Amino acid sequence: EARAWQRLFAEAAAVLDGSGGPGPGRIDAALIRSVVPYGRTAATPPAPSAVQVSASSGDSYGGMVISRPSRALALAETLVHEFQHSKLAALLHLFPLLDDDREERYYAPWRADPRHLTGLLHGAYAFTGVAGFWRDRLAQARDEPGTGTRGAWHTGGHADGAGHADGAGHADGAGHGDRAAHDDRWTGDQASPSERWTGEPPDGWAGAGADRDADTRGDLAADVAAYHFALRRLQSRLVVRTLLTSGRLTAQGRALVSGLAATLDGWLREPVPPAALARARTAALLHRTEWRLRNIAAPPSPTAPTPDPPRFRTDRAFWPDLRTHAFASAPTAPRTPDEHLAAGDPATALAGYADLLADHPTEPHALAGWIVARATLDPGRASRRMLARPEQTQPQPSG
DSSP, X not given: OXXXXXXXXXXXHHHHHTTOSSOTTOOOGGGOOEEEEOSOSSSOSOOOSSOOOEEEXXXXXXXXXXXXXXXXXXXXXXXXXXXXXXXXXHHHHHSOOBOOOOOOOBOOTTOSSOBOHHHHHHHHHHHXXXXXXXXXXXXXXXXXXXXXXXXXXXXXXXXXXXXGTTGGGGGTTTTGGGGOOXXXXXXXXXXXXXXXXXXXXXXXXXXXXXXXXXXXXXXXXXXXXXXXXXXXXXXXXXXXXXXXXXXXXXXXXXXXXXXXXXXXXXXXXXXXXXXXXXXXXXXXXXXXXXXXXXHBOOOSSTTXXXXXXXXXXXXXXXXXXXXXXXXXXXXXXXXXXXXXXXXXXXXXXXXXXXXXXXXXXXXXXXHHHHHHHHHHHSOSHHHHHHHHOGGGOOOOTTO
């Protein structure tokens, strides 16, 4: 196990060394002071492809706890993520960046539960770094000889642009993108592990694991990198907006978060292949929609005003985010409603979700998919209202 860690860390360091000079999402692996392995004491059975658990502490600069993956790319992304937490924790020891009442009421695009402002700041900082990491991977894939999509960024790529800086954006409606966010594991006073997946589609996703030639593998790597870059820049910008409008940042905190906003706004103007961008936008909508269905209590009637702050469900619990990382690549032979939605076929997805809802009309995962698929097919005012307040939706399983 120790030899496996040494080999994998060296490979991850090589990935990071290929990113170029200093910049968001770039680190010198020599700055990592310690990595404490989590959950494994032997090299067998084989490690999963992705990091399942990682954590860091504000009192241990450059130190982190990580479960060993089998892929260097997954470890490199996690090293970037955790080191972002370490850097921000050091700043928080030096300067007061925000006035946090510690009330957990904000939406985080990478968490299942409501969070507070300190974690919100950590999440924005960490995932801006993650977006930068995938931006570098995308640039490498774009310039890689033999990659079939090499020219797509110049001829068919789309940018989110300033109009989409708020991304999932318009899902929040009436300014309620500003009601939401926090980090995925660092609460500001302790480290708590979280599950995360990076790299390739999970086992069982249609088309995953198929034999591919080198060019096809290169195209898949480019597509995955484009998706993660598009998703994380979008989600991070939404969280940054929440912070900037919270009224609780200090002068130093506002300077820091304004810098993140400037970086992300520039990235949102960079072109991304349209298929990857579409999946990223859909995944962002799906997460926020399911989060509200599982966390926000529905009003007593569809016409009742939404409380401010919102009233949370008393029965809310952890739920696995099955879509965010599964949408990283388009399935080649879609079977399930989620797969059809990821493949860009919302009509078939809508029918599949309706079948699921016929037996369980309020099941949050299926209902979130139904709402997003319907809104994709009919992007009018009614759909925007439904996306903004999905907890008020009365589904019509017929579609």
